[in-house]
Amino acid sequence: MASDVVLRVENVSKRFALGERHDALRDLIPSILANLAGRSRPNSTAKKEFWALRDVSFELCRGEAFGIIGANGAGKSTMLKLITGIMEPTSGRMDIRGRLSALIEVGAGFHPDLTGRENIYLNGTILGMSRAEIDRKFEAIVEFSGLTDFIDTPVKRYSTGMYARLGFSVAAHVDPDILIVDEVLSVGDMAFQNRCLERMNKIIRGGSTVIFVSHNLQAIAELCPRTVLLDAGRVGTIGPSQETIKTYLQCAELGRWSQASDLIVSQINVRGAYGQKVAFDSGEKVWVDVEVQCSCQSQPFSVVLCVYDDKQYEVSHTSTEYLGCPAVSLKPGERFACTFEMDLNLAGGTFYLGVDLFRFDVEKVLYHLFPAATIFVKSHADVRGIVDTHPKIIAFGRASRVRSREEIGKT
Amino acid sequence: MRQALRKLVARRDLLYMIAWREIKIRYKQSAMGVMWAILLPTVIVAAGIVVRYGMSALSGKTVSMQDIAAVTVKGLVWAFFAGALRFSSTSLIANPNLVTKIYMPREIFPLASVLSQLLDLGVASTLVFVIFLFTRLGASWELLWVPLLLLITVALVTGWALLVSAACLFFRDVKYLIEVFLTFAVFVTPVFYDVSMFQKWANLLLLNPLAPLLGGLEKCIVYGRMPSLPWLSYSAAVALISLAAGFHFFKKWEPKFAENI
Numbered sequence: 001m002a003s004d005v006v007l008r009v010e011n012v013s014k015r016f017a018l019g020e021r022h023d024a025l026r027d028l029i030p031s032i033l034a035n036l037a038g039r040s041r042p043n044s045t046a047k048k049e050f051w052a053l054r055d056v057s058f059e060l061c062r063g064e065a066f067g068i069i070g071a072n073g074a075g076k077s078t079m080l081k082l083i084t085g086i087m088e089p090t091s092g093r094m095d096i097r098g099r100l101s102a103l104i105e106v107g108a109g110f111h112p113d114l115t116g117r118e119n120i121y122l123n124g125t126i127l128g129m130s131r132a133e134i135d136r137k138f139e140a141i142v143e144f145s146g147l148t149d150f151i152d153t154p155v156k157r158y159s160t161g162m163y164a165r166l167g168f169s170v171a172a173h174v175d176p177d178i179l180i181v182d183e184v185l186s187v188g189d190m191a192f193q194n195r196c197l198e199r200m201n202k203i204i205r206g207g208s209t210v211i212f213v214s215h216n217l218q219a220i221a222e223l224c225p226r227t228v229l230l231d232a233g234r235v236g237t238i239g240p241s242q243e244t245i246k247t248y249l250q251c252a253e254l255g256r257w258s259q260a261s262d263l264i265v266s267q268i269n270v271r272g273a274y275g276q277k278v279a280f281d282s283g284e285k286v287w288v289d290v291e292v293q294c295s296c297q298s299q300p301f302s303v304v305l306c307v308y309d310d311k312q313y314e315v316s317h318t319s320t321e322y323l324g325c326p327a328v329s330l331k332p333g334e335r336f337a338c339t340f341e342m343d344l345n346l347a348g349g350t351f352y353l354g355v356d357l358f359r360f361d362v363e364k365v366l367y368h369l370f371p372a373a374t375i376f377v378k379s380h381a382d383v384r385g386i387v388d389t390h391p392k393i394i395a396f397g398r399a400s401r402v403r404s405r406e407e408i409g410k411t
Numbered sequence: 412m413r414q415a416l417r418k419l420v421a422r423r424d425l426l427y428m429i430a431w432r433e434i435k436i437r438y439k440q441s442a443m444g445v446m447w448a449i450l451l452p453t454v455i456v457a458a459g460i461v462v463r464y465g466m467s468a469l470s471g472k473t474v475s476m477q478d479i480a481a482v483t484v485k486g487l488v489w490a491f492f493a494g495a496l497r498f499s500s501t502s503l504i505a506n507p508n509l510v511t512k513i514y515m516p517r518e519i520f521p522l523a524s525v526l527s528q529l530l531d532l533g534v535a536s537t538l539v540f541v542i543f544l545f546t547r548l549g550a551s552w553e554l555l556w557v558p559l560l561l562l563i564t565v566a567l568v569t570g571w572a573l574l575v576s577a578a579c580l581f582f583r584d585v586k587y588l589i590e591v592f593l594t595f596a597v598f599v600t601p602v603f604y605d606v607s608m609f610q611k612w613a614n615l616l617l618l619n620p621l622a623p624l625l626g627g628l629e630k631c632i633v634y635g636r637m638p639s640l641p642w643l644s645y646s647a648a649v650a651l652i653s654l655a656a657g658f659h660f661f662k663k664w665e666p667k668f669a670e671n672i
Contacts, residue, residue: 016670023582023671024582025585025588026584028582081511084513084514085514086511086512086513086514087669087670100514104512105508105512105513108508109432111436113436113439121428122428122429125425125427125428126425126509126513127513128515130424131427
């Protein structure tokens, strides 16, 4: 290994067995006996395989910040679990040098009945610190979390945000050689998120290697010079983040995601009153055509249409189910099309459409496409934010006199 | 294996914290607090004394203070053994988040269960001390055997705890088998009686690796005599093999934990 390579992933593949697994002796023993008797039923425990990762290779140098992006189910989380050693690859090799700390779960091992102080020690040792090290950093951890007043309160009385802040604070102080961050910046308020990003920047500048997995493409672009795109378990592209992100967005818009799904959204059209377009005025009507193709017998699905703003916050979502249409099942080779009509009551800005094929009865995402299309909205009224509320001024001027509280109550 | 051991030693603070969490939660959640540590052992010891009186009524021999002290010592160690196996069996499946989301040497979980039970044994041992004050049994140099005997017991139970915790992760009903096993084992282990009562069958009972350990503890604490060395080395050998096998297989299965929990 070259001296400055801290992580090398070489032709790594990971296979999962699908289907039912024996997790009780009472199931296993009868099936062994049946096998011995030669009466094995091939269909009962059909061995289906699923390759979460296939032949993935990359290298990371010391001090590098590296992003991993990809659609849901592309193998991002599996990759992280292999790197952290939670799972072993089915084939291939990985070499890791140095102390590794993973922020896959914020507040892992927190116990609700223990106080913040006790949980800092517990969580800190779980993340690989020694007790002496936590003693040294304790003040800094508490200060970073901003929970000084609540540190001796059991964490079951914390709000979700406080809980996450404490968890991130501990993790941010581990000082690992390699830090792995999986989608945790989505917790806390804006101020805390900014502080997290700052902290990650500081960790990167301090010479640590960082692996960052996120759907927040903007954060990836800001933090990581280099990014890999995973596509159905294989390396799609690897290189400068801007280019990888561009490839990702293009692939997604073309809808040629080779997901492990038999259903595919084959076409998306965004139309105005006079045909296809991408720039709309606020309040204008928009029509979205969605076409779905099926290669095998499909599960019953509904089409979900989401609108996101440029920070990828969801502005609204609707579905054929909400709008009173039945779920659809397709036969092999069949196509399905539907058209949504919406009023674009949005403030000015860039918005993204996302399309999911969703099975509502079992709450399962069958296909995820984001961004499916980009639209630009121009606002007439001077309104900022996400939603166009059509504000008007209907009174304006100095009030004649200030009314008392009682007077207001009477009217 | 050596590397795995080195990793475990490097994370000894984690072992301590997990054991501490187990103890702290157990005591925090119950109004009885520390009483928990001595409740189960006390019940077992009380049962032992009742059995002892029952036996004496049948055989016509009176129950001496020494008999009661012997039952107490053996009952406490049995409570530790059973508790350690019981708690370690669920130690991995009770922490699915830590097993699937973060890497750490997973043997820490069963080890922490054994450690926390060991602390309970320590608390409960004050009970023995009180009884000893009453019976005025006095101390002897043979008490120096006690640490060695306890060490072998801990090694034995640790080896089994490692195997049982992994087995429970793969097969959920192993947990119930453990209960059945422990219920049955208390009858074939000389906790409430002495192997000598069975005369020619005594050696058969001593094949249970726990039997020579309990017998040895009884001898050196209560009667101030040396434990039987051949049987003791037999137990030590079984304990060492259990520990080595437990660690070996645990480490071998560990990479599959996250997928199977």
